[in-house]
Amino acid sequence: MTQYSIWVLEYAYVTKFHRSGVLYGAHNQGYLKLPYCYTVIKGNGHVAMVDVGYNDKDYGKAIADGLGVKNWHSPRTVLAEIGLRPEDVDTIFISHAHFDHFGNVEDFPRATFYIQEREIAKWVWAMSLPERMRFVLSGIDPGDILRGVELACNRRLVCVDGDCEDVLPGIDLHAAPDTHTWGSMWIAVRNDGRRESQDVWVLAGDLAYQFENLGDSGAGGAPDGMFIPVGLAVGSQMNLIATTEQMVKQVGNETRRVIPIHEERLRDRFPSRITDKGLRITEICLAGGVRSLVA
Template identity: 45%
Template structure:
């Protein structure tokens, strides 16, 4: 029995992302469409977002230009497709601080946010480095960092100390240190709420961009190929990939990947009027389908 309904909600895309940024080592093989999405969990009296997108209408514009982000729609538009408003979001677990995952902080006025302590600290340190180190900040909005610290002051941004079980009921977080970023975390959803769960989903953030990262294009003889864009170590990314696959009993369908457009082929889905996909991964008994 599902404790949470789970939807993956696309909110923008990059039509021409270099494949080499998505799968390490695939140089000079062109570009491909990269969807941007966050995930919504609804249950136990809560509406939980996993990552919170970006605000392309204001400060996110710098990143829209830098990465050619297209077709952005606001959380008001995205959530209307599942019958919610941004005010309804009660909690948000941030996998990391990049602009497309943490850039929407101010758009969810009632949410309490969770991020790894190490992630927050590392970005404040990176901001304080001299100008020649600015490549480190290429995908992080300093405005987001300032707002994150402001939210911490208000008690609405909580720094998570490493691995925590039941951060929210049936939801665990795991630190993947020095991987995509210094303090990336992934989210384990035990949707039967049992300690020895038989109904696990893992939301990866950007530890994984594509199924190819998990099987190297060879599902029958899988090989981990790390993501192409990483501040930490490729070895650590490979090890984190293995943790994720073990965590879901090697069932790739249970790996929820925000930038993987093929999620629409694994679960019921539909495309909204604005052209964005909604994937329905799980449905609580008392909930109604948003894709039927």
Template identity: 30%
Template sequence: MNEVTQSSSNVYEVFALRYATHDTRRSGENYLGDDPHDDIAMPLDFYVWVIRGNGRIVLVDTGFDATTAVRRGRRYLHSPIALLGELGIAASEVDTVVISHMHYDHAGNLSEFPNATLRVQEAEMTYCTGRCMCHEAVRRPFEARDVCAAIERLHSGFVVFTNGNEPIASGIDVHLIGGHTAGLQAVRVRTARGNIVLASDAAHYWDHVRTGRLFPIVHHVPAMLDGHRTLMDLADGPDHVIPGHDPLVRTRFSHWNGHPDIVMLHEKPVEHTGIDRDKGGPETKEAR
């Protein structure tokens, strides 16, 4: 695919906002079926993503709050709403919230966005309110209050369901991936450097896509593996796939106004395509 030029219409700025982090281990926590002796530190960062341009402010995922961070043992760095403020965006200005999936770290804080239409896959809402939630192991990554908040927005007329692959606006579309949950969706955005794909938990780390390995929380194994290929097919290159929790995102791209936790994804990476393989970063399409 060709890169989109700066003069093209309907291109957007895209920012990754890191609001929390967690000191996980490689074995068991981040890879399904790893050798339990492979106990290497592998931090997990938590992001929300902002798409701005053409008169639109779209937020992809809404994070969790400080109370949830304490209860789940996560290190809370900023409120996502405060990070939006750093970009000069008030929560009331967000017109659309795309929820990639309904896990606690992606679907909290919904009440903070009173004017936003919520876009969620119908399969995801069916999943998080259906019989699968009878199993404690399956419902553990969900917060009941977040699911209830989404249902309240539905009954207030502020939810639009997506089914499969659909446009959100000119230059922004969602794609049903599944795998991690029944209705996980990724978001493709047209930027000045080409089409980037906000993978969310379709790929927690670049290394999941590169090696074809699985994150341990998985609803459907083949769908998760197929999803890695779909992400690459949708994006204009390996650096255009943005994983959902990889700390390398903050070293791969420039920071907005030097802010340590706000990264500009619409600008070219700070290095030539490809992070060293032993660091788990992306490689070129030709190397796949």
């Protein structure tokens, strides 16, 4: 029986994002819409999330005005669309520490957060580098790291060292060092609960932005094109390619089961709806006995 329901929830978007930011080397190929999303995994008595978005209160207006992010809504508003409140969330996996993924921990008062220890340790190192090397600090808000200190003292921040199985039943964390960031990770949901699962979903964080990163030209089956790294990495393209291979193998070469959250075309592949706030809710799968929230 399927254990978890999974939804990808859009909380903001950029209407005109340059394609080369998404696909390495895609220069002068125009722009696309880039949704900003987080993922909810519900089942087995848990409400978990992958990433928490950013906090509009502190610098949202600057981001909106300066960077073209539009239509931000709070987790309370967004989660309500699937009948949840931020207080219901007990577990949060932080795929990496960029502001739009780790920037809103304070809105989740009861959750325990999981992040790769390497992600913290290497950002600490990067922040000690000379100003002329600041490229590697792009997208990091020191305030997010600072809020992590309080979480750590309250035993609500777990620093994971490498892969970690069954963090929740059937949910595994996989380290992807030196890829998009120093300590990125991806999350595998073995939805039949079996060790050799036939029903795996991979939540890719920013290790893949779009189907093309996965060598998926649109069919969603085995890769029918070459893997293309994402356009931003502080690690290496090779590590991104190798991680993509791991993710695709984990789902038995069925690329539709690797979920890139910045992919607008998830709507073509999974049931979805647009809320009255103009944000999309995409239903990746439903646990046994759970009714659709997008139909």
